[in-house]
Amino acid sequence: MTRLPVSVAAAFAVLLAVAVAAVSAPWLVPDATGQDLMLGIAGPGPGHPLGTDDLGRDVLQLLVAGARTAVPGALCVAVGSMLIGNLVGLPAGYLGGWVDALAMRWADLMFSLPALLVAIVVAGVLGGGYGLAIAVLVVLFAPTDTRVVRGAVLEQRHRPYVEAARLKNLSAWRIMTRHVWPNIAPVALANAFLNFAYALVSLASLSFLGLGVPAGSPDWGRTLSDNRTQLLANPWAVIAPGLAIIATAAALNIVGDWLYERVDRRGRAR
Amino acid sequence: GSTGPAGQGSPSGGAAGPRDVLRVALPSSISSLDASKEAGIMNYVVALLCQEALVGVGQDGSLQPALAESWSRKDPKTYVYTIRGGVTFADGTPLAADDVVASLDLHAKKGSTSAFAYAYANVDKIEASGPAEVTITLKQPDASFAWTPSPGTLLVTGRKFIEATGQDIGTPTGKILGTGPYKVTEFAPDSHVTLERNDAWWGGKAPYRQIRLDFIPEESTRLLAMRGGSVDVALNVPAEQIDQWKAVPGVELKTASDRSLVTLAFNTAKKPWNDVHVRRAVAHAVDREGIVRSVLRGHGQVAATVPDPAQWGGVLGEAEVKSLYESIPQYGFDLAQARAELARSSVPGGFSDVLTYPGSGPQLGRAALTLAQNLKTIGITLEVKEVPLEQWIAELGKHASGIYLGWYFATTGDPSEYVQQLLNSAYAGENGSNIAEYDNPEVTGLLDRAKEAVEEAARGKLLGEALVKAAADVPYQPLWWGEAATAFGPGVGTGEFGPYFFVGPWAAKLSARS
């Protein structure tokens, strides 16, 4: 057992905090969106460590509650695209042939599109909405996962253990799910973390353009976007959600990288 | 590329003396210089520096002579305009009655795709009745037609120009031609417009040789630009940012009514909003004072009814307006009463609905959010959704939702403009402007009579009656009359500033400030 690097430990701490916030926001900050029109915008002060936004909502509470909006969406994207990636990439890599050709043409097609732009077009045209943004991102992210999974499967496919399983007359489905998949799952998982981070940033970008979560939702991207006119009045209302996004995404990236490296090292050490 | 006239001084003038170039930051971009081709308000800000109408609007909101030296209503259906002599277009050609007719025809001709066409639907005939006289004949008498040849729905340009430019009017290649104090030298849609002074303007010599208008939709960028001294004038500073703008050294912030109305509209043809108790309940749940105070930072006025008091100029006197407004029933912020009304309604247990607002109006969104919060306490769930401006407009046109946020800018100084559009049952139905589908024959009757009235005072009375009658049915809950804040950087001063400041060649009214 090697010791956890400091950065990874810190990343896990951040993720834990975010997860706690996301899960227990309704109890931690039951009244996060509570308005105080009399107060309006204010800088940090007693009772409001990060100040308030123009509806008099406490920025810190919004941040805590924001984890509940910002994170699950990105998680959905990561999980959804990983699911598609596995479902498509596994047969594509293992079976090859037309399945592979079809899957790869699809991935090529998606890769020749700029993901965020397509998301903007689709969300913009169809009027935005959180679910739609997530669905679009899932579709756009899936090819990356598909390629990663397929690449990993291709690497495993000709390993003797797979061929031995074929020689034992096991079904392709069984070989894929029971033999190949457990060995590529860590790669897929590591990639999912990286996607998670990228989805978080992308969703925040969509929210920034007004295409993500509904107005008034305590979402980080939304809070940042709503308050960016207050940059000089209460910079914390902008900096804090920005930091929340960056810190969470960075933590996810760090964990993803760390997982990747571990997989890589295990692969090389055999 | 942008090329100014040769031999002129440096574009951004030195420290000493008044600046040569005025740099203006607009809060949204325009894609056409032709105000009749786009729905935005900023088009006027640009176009009115270059183009003029037959009649102008005074600071008190009354009609003033402009390109028409004088005009008269010969009979209820006939208007005669005498064209000012000695006026030339920016390209040097003199203005003739025929040019005015051509300009009017752009909107009045059958099959016109102009956005102003609605204002000319009642026009029967337009003709140049003399070398300097234009006569307009209507199909039906309409008192408010007097406002139609004002800048809101008419911008005069030349016949030759129209024929030569065709579909290209307002585009970067075609640009626009007018008689105003400036002419367009460069137009980059979504980026900037550069104007050059028209030294032959009949109104005198405008103070700035050049005006560059940049479109900077990102509010914080605009603020930083002013702080950095790279703009002189910024229009429509958002209310929530006003304090920050004020804090910029040397910046002078002027606010005035922008003749806009933000109102809640209830679809009286749709359940449960067809129940007046529901409408009253929701109306009582709106904290209009609170919204004006916090969302608008006090830069707005609680709207008692549809037209802004400043719009009655020439129709009703100030005292009459005051007494009229006091007689209009109001639904003040009172959650207890809201609850009581809801209890008496068809949906005593509450219900849920969706309220959309345009992305370009964040203040509408905030108001909607406070409303949603109040409604929650009485059991109504209102989901607030931001949609792109175009989608919001489309939804307004469909009349399919139960509740809307309407946002209107008056293009004229005529009080009847939106009263007719919002309350007259003639405008109900899909694509109509009566988004509440409000159909009260009594009200419609009053409004139709107002259209025919020749006497301004009589017209005012009829309109007032209609407003009072309609208020009892609560098809709308007016929220506020907007105010626009304009920031003038150090070095730019303005003597007079009011609701009609930008309705006209506004830059000509600016002066250097020390």
Add this chain to the structure above:
Amino acid sequence: MTGRSWGAFLLRRLAGTAVVVALLSVGVFGLLYLAPGSVQQTLLGTRPATPETIAAIQARYHLNDPLPVQYLSWLGGAVRGDLGTSIRTGTPVADTLGQRLPLTLALTGYGTLLAVLAGIPLGVVGALRRGRATDRLVVTAGVVGLSAPPFAVGLLLLVVFAAWLGWFPVYGTGEGFADQVLHLTLPAAALAGGAVGMLVRFSRAALIRELEQDYVVFARARGLGGAAVLGYALRNSLVPILTAAGLIVTGMLAGTVLVEVTFALPGLGSLLVDSVTFKDVPVVQALALLLTLLIAAVNLLVDVGYSAVDPRVRLGGRAS
């Protein structure tokens, strides 16, 4: 690669791109058709409209034609090189794109340049100082860059460098080369943030991998100097770096949207946002076409880069 196989390769690429463009144009058309709102409504705004006006507008923009007819007439024009006229501005679409393309290209190019100039050296330093404090700093900076949304970085840069320090102008594109560079520095930097992170990650990982290869040990054992050995390894890590660069340029094209909005720059990105909300079909179609072609060109460049870097690709050997 011989001339003939180059030709075949190009042809295959072109065919692929054509398919993508065709699919995309159908998709965009269908999407815009599905979109709420309509051209006449956006043209008229909240102003009232007479039925005649609406009919006239619909006739003018062929809005009443069945969708396939609308599509085919667009396609016919596009094939003949006529991209149509923007509904929103009334200008020919080709002109509009022509005016805005330089800015976006300049922004993307400048951003890529900044990213390459910062990302690769940082990645190299990280790889060479692997595991030490410098490396950890580089890796952390890279991760933060990767995790920071461009608009947030843009706002931050605006506040710090334009507002507080006043080193750079706040908005606009500037006139003349030096001025333009000055104007585009902050947007390009905002755009480059994520790319730097990506390049640091890729180049560092690639170099670390190469430095562990036998040929590096062999080169050192033969007494080759540090610079020569680094040259060996760097050249070999260029292939993954090129791959990353391709992804980066594509990502940047998307990132320009956010940055152009933040910095009020009239580029393709802001045009896309405006045209999409306006349902300006000809412009959106042409943009989709242009962006796809740009991406295809970038990918082609990357492939050409591979063959320039790697003789196995160039000479048809099997890369092992």
Add this chain to the structure above:
Amino acid sequence: MGERESGAAGPSQAGGPAVRSGGRPRAAGSGSREGGQSGPGESGGRGGGRSGAGIAVEGLTVRQPATGRTLLSEVSFEVAPGESVAIVGESGSGKSLTVRAVLGLLPRGLEAAGKVRIAGERVDDDPRTRARQRGGVVSLLMQDPFTLLNPLRRAGRQIADGLPRGADAAAEVPRLLAEVGLPADVAGRYPFQLSGGMRQRVGLAAALAGGPRVLLADEPTTALDATTQREVLALVRRVQRERDMAFVLITHDLRLAFSTCDRVMVMYAGRIMEVGGAAAVREEQLHPYTRALLAAEPPADRRLAVIPAVAGSVPAHDAVRGRCAFADRCALVVAECRAGAPALRVVGHGPYASAVPGEAGPSAGLPAVPGEAGLSAVRDARLSACLRAAELPAPPAPEPGVAPPLPVTADPVLRVRDLRRTFAGARRPALAGVSLSVAPGEVVGVVGESGSGKTTLARCVAGLERPDSGTILLGGADCSDYGRMGRGAVRQARRTAQMIFQDPYSTLNPARTVGAALAEALRADGRPAAPGDVARLLESVGLGRDMAGMRPAGLSGGERQRVAIARAVAGEPRLLICDEPVSALDVSVQAQILGLLAELRERLSMAMLFITHDLAVVRQIADRLYVLEAGECVEAGPAGQVLDAPAHPYTRALLASVPDGSGGWLA
């Protein structure tokens, strides 16, 4: 030889004496009493400092500070100019680390301690001198010709990169290429355009570019064909003699070491076990480990009834700290062996200690530096790390060969007719019409050089590859195209033939336990798969039943290969296809696996298609042989006949390239 080993074991000092090289004329006779007293470099009295041009290592220890592991300890040796020393040992014994430590090129995270002198200069504490010396004084040739050259740089430029400053590349590169026997136009080619042997020659030219006086070679031929291996080694030796370089060759093959080097140093678990002249060690091993190693290497000239194998595998350095590293596997172990780490001591002076020039030993090929009798004598000083070195029993006489079993004439279990397969984009077919048959219970060997199509043949038979044409009959059923067979037929074919693979590390699914893998195999073959059945299966391949719960990561290479065999034979197939099943294993493990296969064959009366490039291995197991060359069968027949009286020149060339342990092999 019995009388010679009684030669007094010289008293040895703690700290371990270094192996001395030339320049010490007297050391031979005195049994190196002074050993360990003076540093090798300062040894005076040396004419012209010739030995100063070699390397001297004393007390080299390599550790991994992050984990606190020691990987190598107390390694001392010297190599004189013109002398060649082989470092021999099984995988993981520390051979590569030794050489890397000498060069100062240890992998990241490892640290070395101890004295290293190169060309008389102390370099272990002076990285700059060391860096300066690399290339010009000392150079390295690495194992894998496919990875040691920069793939993106032309061969000539890579060679030129190593030339001393100011050298004329245009002249020097062709000269170096000529020296390694390559035409000048190779300079303009990229590595991927060269064959493995050519690459290794380019590597040699590059290593020689700086004009080094010491050449270290880490298994330079392991990845090459046997025939190419011989050519390259002969070339290296020739160049080394011509340039009078000190030469260190790392190899895992004792016979190869005997054949190519003057002296041999045997390593085990990060320590030196035995040192001595090549001929002397070949004649008589003074450490039980060396004996076991040599015994486990199958002879190419005769078939043994059983290959003597030691149980277990090479331990990690730290696992055997503070005692004799080989004690656990040693047949001659006594209690003291475990009491402390035995030092490397002079055991005798070997058969040639008293030799005078002219009195050549039995090994006529032993190279002797002319006129330097003393030097040669010192080189033959024998050192061993065995406590009982002096009292080891005489090595047993070589086992006599046995005859392979008589051919079977029953209906063949496998019949292949005119099998062809050409891979897309390949220049020549991988299989160009191969026919063969395997009778029930018969072991049929397939040999050939790398790329001759052996694996392709095996995969076609197993149904992992689809042949272009030809027929494959398995147990009488046509199995030429698995894609077109019914489910039942496929199942039948799978139960008839099973396969085991070369790489023990990827042959098992890392995610599944051994038990799960075997239970699945049993079920797939229609056998009961209760834990008891799995345990029985494990025991049948010589593994404990407790192994069922382990994952492959915890197993050694040999154990993995046993599990793989168990998996293959779970359903008692009639034919077992073995694709180089022992090539990746250490000789000691190889012997175990070969023994296991022989036993299984007996017990299950299983036929085998045994594929290998190693003629010595195939000799031990095969009854009949097919020789493949470039996808074609060039010779076939009973194993003994083909190997003893090869008819085809290709077979003869193959045979000649098997090292026989004699010095004349390279000639």
